[in-house]
Amino acid sequence: MNQFFSLRAIFEEQNSDYGSLGNNISKIIPLLISLLIILTVQKTGV
Numbered sequence: 001m002n003q004f005f006s007l008r009a010i011f012e013e014q015n016s017d018y019g020s021l022g023n024n025i026s027k028i029i030p031l032l033i034s035l036l037i038i039l040t041v042q043k044t045g046v
Contacts, residue, residue: 007031
């Protein structure tokens, strides 16, 4: 759960820091990958 909240904090931080859509997309993609990994780990119960 802590990972999710830290990701959310990072996401909000980057949203306020970067105005251009291109920068946002390049920052969001790694976050989405991280979320997928976390969800997969939770799903498998590891």
